């Protein structure tokens with residue numbers, strides 16, 4: 001636990017700086033942010049989480065750790081708020097995860113995506129450069145994305161693969177990635193870029209395809225939905241567990257120099273394959289519930305992504321710990337458990353002793369943008 005500033009023998013600020021490292025996590029309440037905060041707390045860091053003020057609190061993913069960390073309110077679109085957060089915590093390590101992270105949505109909110117995901121990162125790097133003491137040598141992790149590669153005909157993608165994104169989200173992430181290189185090369189700031197392939201878990205947002213599949217199948221099993229509506233079933237993605245990417249992010253900031261790192265499983269599976277495996281695990285005949293609809297298709301979609309993480313494996317000793325099948329099973333099991341706990345209990349007539357807390361789920365799981 002953290003040494004308190006007692007009167008006698010109390011640690012000076014300097015001594016404390018050496019004992020306890022401070023980490024600032026932007027987007028701490030997102031999927032990867034929550035796993036990263038847990039990991040940093042377990043390693044003894046003083047963890048500060050940056051959250052954007054919203055009218056409805058969105059901290060459910062931080063249940064296990066929010067009491068042990070400090071939340072700071074700031075927005076990557078607002079420089080003054082970032083500056084205030086940076087001066088409050090003077091972090092040794094900054095993990096920049098905050099972003100508009102939905103590829104499908106970026107086609108309809110392109111300008112906002114470039115502002116938040118692209119320029120937001122540049123704003124954060126500049127704030128670190130200006131507001132943290134040079135002696136601290138603050139290190140930054142930039143959450144780069146496999147979406148930056150765009151459509152390419154290579155069997156796999158690594159740190160050297162040319163990036164030709166095809167979505168506004170991909171452009172915005174590439175902009176942030178290039179700003180990271182600029183701060184690294186022009187100002188000597190330690191900015192490592194983790195080029196993460198699709199990372200999933202039971203904490204995944206419900207509009208991403210894996211979680212949409214497991215959540216809807218669970219609703220079908222429990223009689224709360226009848227169909228699963230998807231877009232491009234043929235798209236192939238390299239899926240890994242979000243906690244493995246969190247581990248890679250931390251390792252990339254412990255490396256001797258700031259570099260780019262691919263975090264991927266090295267396997268690729270189609271959306272249809274993910275849905276098949278999840279359905280088999282849930283005991284649903286996929287063909288009887290699956291619908292393909294045009295509104296779930298994107299104007300352009302990358303047909304195939306498969307990462308080569310040899311550099312991270314050999315240099316950092318990083319490796320994914322959760323195989324594809326286990327990932328599907330973990331997500332499916334979590335959604336089945338959640339759906340069963342919410343299943344409306346059959347009414348025994350007026351004054352039933354079994355009211356449904358929160359009213360249960362609506363008839364169909366709402367669909368987000370593809």
Ligand code: GDR
Pocket residue numbers: 101102103104144145146147196197198199207208209210212229230231232233235236237271296298301302369370
């Ligand atoms: P992606 O993830 O765009 O790869 O970006 P997503 O899960 O949204 O899509 C994966 C693939 O599934 C296809 N698809 C659908 N996608 C959604 N969301 N909804 C559908 O109904 C649907 N039907 C088919 C998509 O077309 C796509 O081919 C994710 C995000 O987490 C990014 O932030 C991150 O940077 C990258 O992964 C790596």
